[in-house]
Amino acid sequence: MNKLNSKIPEGSLNKKWDKHKLNIKLVSPANKNKLDIIVVGTGLAGSSAAASLAELGYNIKVFCFQDSPRRAHSIAAQGGINAAKNYQNDNDSVSRLFYDTIKGGDFRAREANTYRLAELSGAIIDQSVAQGVPFARDYAGYLDNRSFGGTLVSRTFYAKGQTGQQLLLGAYGALNRQIHTGKIKMFPNREMLDLVKIDGKARGIIIRNLITGKIEKYGAHAVVIASGGYANVFCLSTNAMGSNAGCIWQTYKKGAFFSNPCFVQIHPTCIPVHGEQQSKLTLMSESLRNDGRIWVPKDKKTAEKLRKAENPALEATKINEDERDYYLERRYPAYGNLVPRDVASRAAKERCDAGYGVNESGNAVFLDFKHALKKLGKKEIEKRYGNLFDMYDKLTADNPYKMPMQIYPAAHYTMGGSWVDYNLMTTIPGLYSIGEANFSDHGANRLGASALMQGLADGYFILPYTIGDYLSNDINSPSIDINSPEFDEATKNVKNKIDKLLNIDGSKTVDFFHKELYNIMWNYVGISRKKEELIKSLELIKKLKEDFWKDVKIPKDEYTVNQELEKAGRVADFIELAELMAKDALNRNESCGGHFREDFQTDEGEALRDDNNCAYVSAWEYKGENEEPIMHKENLVFENIKLSQRSYK
């Protein structure tokens, strides 16, 4: 029997969500008051869900590992948020956003989910504006839009280069309002370390108080995971230092299937790696590709010269137009610099591997504003990208108004995550997963400005409805007793794991192991993958895991802030998840979106899908510590879209 029931409603695509909502059972206001919900995470997904659920009358407990909910990594999103408002009258529509998203995801997402996302996109903008999100405006006071990769319409709403911050502050305001009314209890400085199941249902969580080191237990009728993505498996990524896979991984081990772990988005425009001392990579927003042009020298010798130059970017300003290869414009004339991220990342790697890289390491290409500055003037460029240019300047000491930026791809976003049905429920009853933590809407590659849209659609408009369907059957359950044996057992397991980590007392720090993992993942499970290398990565990861558990050294202090212990737990999870990512990549015998297998490509070097055998969502089931996990398949059905070779030429 197939264990996956996606619960996609019958009927025509544009009626599914309406019909489904009508069929959802409601919970009366009086009963909502008796029901508790835990939300882990305060990013766009978590904050919007918690606030909306509290407004409905549920009692909410919210957790985050930072010292304030406002610091969730959604805060770092720069470029914008999509919505099919068609304010620009450029023939945008719900159907077009839906189509772009499915195509951008290389036909590996569910039609029904993606359509719903597009349908809800407009209401998100309305809601955010009502909260006071200061989106960019035109001279007459109307909302402005910009273009993002993978689309030919202007549907991206933005607030300078800080769209995520502004949207999150809106949702954080809504959260604060409910904390003030007492409907939400906020628990910052807490890290979830396990899920508690009672009679097969999600009933609570075990957390570590990051200030006191104490292990605490919390119960609820349902648990919502909104913990973000796992790109930090790659160590050097655009994610925050604390971004982790903990919640997704613990719940996987408790029975929530993990989908498409190998679908990782490598973002094409990040500040390149410099030396050994770096801790993270800084993203340069995709919006820069609206006006910036990407190039490398046409001649290898010129590239070599640049690599040896004191300041390659300064040197580059002396290179004539006819000596430059604007390789995206050359290869993809229709979309040019605005091809989707996976395409742009691979193209950059291809040029650098071929010897055209422009910085000392050979792993960088130029993003140049010379023409835009000439055409639009410094003032306009400053208005559009001022803060991004400043950020670049502060970090690299190169001035992008005077010379091109140097950029290179970096791990950024994870399309994979907990498997969820149309209601956003995982395979564990009562356990929901929203935002980047789930796998749902982006297929094998996410389009720019669509993650913010998805997180907020999940939190404001989907989960608050769908969770009622489950909780309506739970109105007679009393509050969850945290003194039950299930809670004790989970607490014991968490404590044992911490003891085990603290007692290894080896000879290497956590950072050492995380960097080792980076080397394996970036080289073998990164932008471009080969069968033999994936097999090799599995051996290397296994060995790394053994070494970690034998040789890591963590300061013993258990009952105050112990940031090394926090990191150690996260890296332990990353190493295990890395193995599943490699397995998934090895299993998927095709190239699609962010998953590029060199053994499956067209003559022109583009991704070659296999729709007959691979139009599926993988959903991995955990089988125990040293057991092989089982992969289930949810076959994707395309009733409204004709699958085609994705072309941006």
Place this chain on the structure above:
Amino acid sequence: MNFTLKIWRQKDAKSEGCFKKYTVSDINSDTTFLEMLDILNNSLILEGKEEPVAFSHDCREGICGMCGLFINGRAHGPDTGITTCQLTMRNFKTGDTIIVEPWRAKPFPVIKDLIVDRNSFDKILQAGGYISVNTGSAQDANSHLISQKDAEEAFDASACIGCGACVATCKNSSAMLFVAAKISHLARLPQGKIEAVERAKKMVAKMDELGFGGCSNTGACSVECPKNISLTHIAKLNREFLKAKF
């Protein structure tokens, strides 16, 4: 580059703290201040004699507001318009001695080493730093026309990251710049005007209750603010607050 660091060490909120001296060597000029502390910490861990230095940080790109160190007597260090995590070592000379302290302000008690408790900031915002709109009740986004100027001014105020550098810099430990930024952000927008007066009243009352000092208009806060939040917002707050009083 090589540096001598004098770092504030404090076991927990109850213990007394003191400065301790460390040296780090072979640091690249591109390396950030926090990466330099990572390097120190990795060596402290391996030596095993002392615990690594605890400090707050997360995004490491100047936006989450989690980091914040007092470096050589200045919040977020010698450069301006940036957070501690964006500070690179090229702002120092090799051989320098660098003094590293936590934010010092009564409403921000030290938790450990360089980590302070800024929960009071959340409490101020919970008291009223929002527009009271429920999910689902919004009208079409373009039904509020907002002039480009108002939108940009609201944005500039809303760029505050809640880091607390303003409080740490102020000799009275006033939170005026932080509070003013939020009040001004919302009061500039038509959606936020209805509650503007009440909002100002509630937030200022909370700020006073939590033990932040009064503002004496010295302006040091704005100079050290990594997001260049302008003092004009304090004037705006005072206007809203005057309205609240009369």
